[in-house]
Amino acid sequence: MTFVSFAEEVKNEAAHYKPENSACRYAELAALLCMGGSIILGPKQTTGIEFSTSNNAVARKALSMWMRTFSIRPEVLVRQGLKLRKKNIYILRVIPSHESTHILEELSLFPHAGEFHNLQLKKTDCRRAFLRGAFLGGGSVNQPNGDYHLELVTGNEIFAKRILKIMRHFRLPAKITDRKGEYLVYLKEGNGVSSFLQYIGANQAYMKFESVRVLKDMRNNVNRIVNCETANLQKTVDAAIRQIQYIYTIQEAGLYDRMTMKLQEAAKLRLDHPESSLSELAEFSGLTKPGLMHRFKKIADIAKTIEGQRKNEN
Structure with a gap:
């Protein structure tokens, strides 16, 4: 039986959440690709993109949103997991062309990745979609019975600061730090993690987190009283x-x-x-x-x- 981490549970659930409208789909797809994708440079100043993930549900979500939004069909590759790493890697690759270059500009992924001038991020539902995409592309969260910790990791500082700004818009106590060339936007407080799960539409994961959290807090209170x-x-x-x-x-x-x-x-x-x-x-x-x-x-x-x-x- 394969063990599924709580982070994978959250991603599996969030991946099935459908964006409210096309603007939200743009926001979610842009954050997802910016977090988990890399730009491919082609001839005549054309660009494409390659997105990879070990989560099948996330890969299907990325492909579905792309196909609903654009006419170019990405190549879909599956790299078999090694013996020590059993998970397959799912790759979506868009070959560089003039059309793909225009698409990446629409998504604000090139040439100024992370600024997202073309996205409607002033709307609450689009902001939530943006956070959902960011988590699907490069987020993780601890098991609820452990230390409270949720983080989003990216190599793009501008993108990280945009994530931080949106999280703080929702009054989430997020912080940012850099580690070996990567930027981590993180939450280390139970209420913040719980609210984030709600905002990205992972309601079942939210309920699980809260039920474990209540039991954990009760045990801690009993221990404090006994001590x-x-x-x-x-x-x-x-x-x-x-x-x-x-x-x-x-x-x-x-x-x-x-x-x-x-x-x-x-x-x-x-x-x-x-x-x-x-x-x-x-x-x-x-x-x-x-x-x-x-x-x-x-x-x-x-x-x-x-x-x-x-x-x-x-």
């Missing part, structure tokens, strides 16, 4: 041990009976209930918690005075 309770329990135990040690110090010095009745009452309460918290001791005795704290502080002061005198004698 907090454990820390509080340790503080209670440490405080009780210190108080008992102070009482023993006073007893060994023969000064226990010289303490006031209030302090003796507090000392007896602690010795009778060595594992109880201060709140529980207050409940047992009918005293207030601040009142008990004050008494234990007095006992501590007496014990520390005794310990100080012993050090001076030595």
Whole structure:
């Protein structure tokens, strides 16, 4: 059984989302080809393009959008996966010609790739289509039960900044960085990743992400509560041990009976209930918690005075 990553699930679903209109189809196709394609230079200043992907659904989506938009039919090639890399590589190749050159200019892929002056990117649905194409062409996202991380990788800085601008238009907390000549536009926050999946039309992936995220957050909250309770329990135990040690110090010095009745009452309460918290001791005795704290502080002061005198004698 072949393992399908969450990123592949998202791409498979987004690849079946149909653009709302021709303007959105242009935007999605342009982003897809700019992200995963490379320009082919031909004779007489003609240009073509070659697009490659390991995702069959993405390849079919690219071919379908191209055929619905332009009359030139791309060559379709399949490069068999190697033994260590079982996935096939699907290649769409448009041979350089004057017509293909004009098409690439229409898509803003040549000569100034990434600027997209010819696309209608002021419309919300076209912006969403543009992000969908960018993700299909060069996006990835972590499994929802791991660290939240979604990224779009391109070698074109202008294109990367356009992606960043559109993501921020949707109030997504995206950031950009460069790594070895490539530009990464990324999200590292759960709400941002979740919203991005919705924007590109991957609703099933969004539901899966959210369900896993809710369970993950619940587990984290439970762990925080347990850790907090454990820390509080340790503080209670440490405080009780210190108080008992102070009482023993006073007893060994023969000064226990010289303490006031209030302090003796507090000392007896602690010795009778060595594992109880201060709140529980207050409940047992009918005293207030601040009142008990004050008494234990007095006992501590007496014990520390005794310990100080012993050090001076030595």
